[in-house]
Amino acid sequence: MASIQPLANGKRRARYRDAAGKEHARHFDTKREAQQWLDQVTASVVRGDYVDPQAGRTTVAVYAASWEAIQVSSEGTRRIVDNALRLHVLPVLGGHKIATVRRSHVQALVKELEGKGLSAGSVRNIYEVVARLFDAAAEDRVIASTPCRRIALPKGDGAEVVPPALEQIEAIRSHLDERWQVIPLVLAGSGLRIGELLGLGMFDVDYLRRSVRVERQRLQSGALAPLKSKTSRRTVPIGEVVVEALTAHLAAHPGTDEALFTDEWDDPLTYRRWKSLWRAAATTAGVDATSHDLRHFAASALISGGASVKQVQTFLGHSSAVITLRTYAHMFPGDEDRTRNVLDAALRPVLSPSADSVRTEAAPR
Template identity: 70%
Template sequence: MASIQKRPDGRWRARYRDEADREHARHFTRKVDAQRWLDTVTASIVRGDYVDPKAGRETVRAYSSRWQSVQVSSSGTARIVDNALRRHIMPALGGRAIGAVRRSDVQAFIKLLETKGLSAGTVRNIYEVAARVFDAAVDDRVISASPCRRITFPKSDGDEVVPPTVEEVAALRSALDPQWQAVVVTLAGSGLRVGELLGLSVSDVDFLRGTIRVERQRLQSGELAAVKSRTSRRIVPVGQVVIEALAAYLAAYPSDDALFRDEWGVPLSYRRWKRLLGDAACEAGVRVTSHGLRHFAASALISGGASVKQVQTFLGHSSAVITLRTYAHLFPGDEDRTRNVLDAALGPLADFLRTTPASEG
C-alpha cells in the first residue's frame, strides 16, 4: 500500500509498506518527485528485486560472518575463504556498510593487495571470495547490485612454467636421506599434488597394475580429507621406476596404513616434508618444489606425445582449459600442425589455382 500526502509545511510525504509490512517514507518538495519515487519502488517490488533501504546498513564484517557460517564446502576451500576474509577483506572493508561499498572501493582494494606484493593469481583469488560475498548479498536482497564489476586486475608476470630437468630431480633425490628419496621419485613419476601424496595409504598402491588410487588428501593441519574435486579423484598410472622405488621403501620402512611415515611412525606431515625438501634443494643447489615435480611429470607426458585430455586426466585438472593455460607452451609442433591444418583446408583452392590460367594484364 502506497500513498502521498501533503504536509502542513508544504512538502509531500510519500510512504509505502514493504513485503514484511514495514513502513518506509520520504519527503519531497514536489509531488511529481514523490510519485516518481513510489513508482520506482513499486516496480522493483513487482519485479522481485526490491531491496530494503535499511538492509545495506549492515557492515561487510557482519554480513560476511553470516555468509561464511552457512557455506557448504570442502575443508580446503573453507580454509582459503577464511584466510581471504580474515587477513585481507575484513581489514580493508569490514567496517564499511555493505550498501556503501562502491566499485571504486573494490578497485582500490585490489590496488592495495597489489602494493602488498601479492601475486596476480593471489589477488584474483582474494577478489573471487569478495565477489562471492557481494553476489550473495544481492541474492539476499541486502544490496541491489554488486560493486564487483568491471574491475581491473594486476597483470600476471607471464612467466611460463619451466619444469625441472631430470638432472635437477636426480640431484634433489640424492640430497635427501634414503628414507625420503622415494617421495621425490613418486611425486616426479605420478604428478600428484603434495597433499594427495601425503594422504596415500599402502592399499592405494596397486603394485601389479602399476597404479595409484587418489581419493584423499592430507591437509596442512594433518587431517585427512576428501580430494578437492570430483576430477581429482582418479587412478594414476605410474611406471616401473615408481613402483620399484615404493616397493624398496616399504621393504625398509614397513607400514600397514599411511604410505609415508616419519621416524616415529607418524604420517609424514606437510610441514615436515616442506622443510626436508627445502633443505635438500639448498644442498643440491637446485630450485625445485613439490609442485615443480608435478610440472616435471606433466612435461614428460607432453614430450612423449600425450594429448591435452590425457594430461588433464593424469593431473586431475577440472578442465582442459586449466591444463592448456599451464602447459600450452610445452606442447610441440603447434606451428607445423597449424600449417598442415590450413593446407588441408585450402587444398581445393590450391588445386583450382594450379589449373586456372593466370589472367592477362
C-alpha cells in the same frame, strides 16, 4: 500500505510498510516529490528488486561473517575464502556500509592487492571471493546490485612452466634424510599432487599392475578428504623405478592402511612437515624448486616421450584438456619444419624465377 501526510512545517511525510510490516518514511518539500518516491518504491516491489534501505546499512564485515558461516564447501575452499576475507578484503572494505561500496572501491582494492606484490592469479582468487560476497548480498536484497562490474584484473605474467632438471631433483633428494628420499621419486614418477600423495594408504599401490589408485587427499589440517573433482580420482601408472623405490622404502619404514608415508612416530606424514623438509633440502642444495614442480617434471617427461594432450590430462587428473594446454602447451612439439618447407616451396619461384625455369627446361620430356 502507503500514505502522504502534511506536517506543520509545510513538508510532506511519505511512508509505507514493507512485506515484513516494517514502516519506512521520508520527508519531502512537496507532495509531488513524496508521491514520486512512493511510486519508485512501488515499482521496485512490482519488479522484484525492492531493497530495504535499512539493510544496506549493515557493514561489509558483519554481512561477510554471516555469509561465510553458511557456505557449503570443502575445507580447502573454506580456508581460501577465510584467508581472502580476513587478510585482504575486510581490512579495506570491512568498515564500509555495504550499500555504500561502489565499483571504484572494488577496483581500488584490486589495485592495492597488485601493489602488495601478489601474483595475478592470487589477485584474481581474492577478487572472486569479493564478487561472490556481493553477488550474495544482491540476491539477498541487501543491496540493489553488485559493485563488481567491469573490474579490470591483472593479467598473468605469461611465464612458462619450467620443470626442474633431473640433476636438480637428485641434488635435493641427497639432502633429505633416507626416510624421505623416496618421496621425490614417487612425485616425479607419478605426477601426483602432494595432497594426493599424502592421502595414499598401503593398499592404494598395486605392485603387480604397477599402478597407484588416487581416491582421496590429505588436507593441510591433516584430515583425509575427497578429491576436488571427479577427474582427480584416477589410476596412475608407475614405472619400475618407482615400484622398486617404494618396495625398499616400505621394507624399512612400513606404512599403514591410512598412510603410505608416516613420520618417525608412525603418524601420517603431514603437509606442513613435508613442506618444511623439502624447503630445507632445496635451500641446502641451492635449487629453487617446490615439490609441486616434480609434477611438472612428470608432465614434461610424458610430453617429451610423445604423449598426447589427452594422455597428459588423464595422467595428471586435470578436469579438462584446456587446463593441460594452458599449462604445458609450450612443451608439445610443433610442426615448424613442415611449415617452413611448405612456405619455401610456395615462395621460391618468386625469389628465384630463373632457377625454377632452368629446372623446368632440364626436366625430361
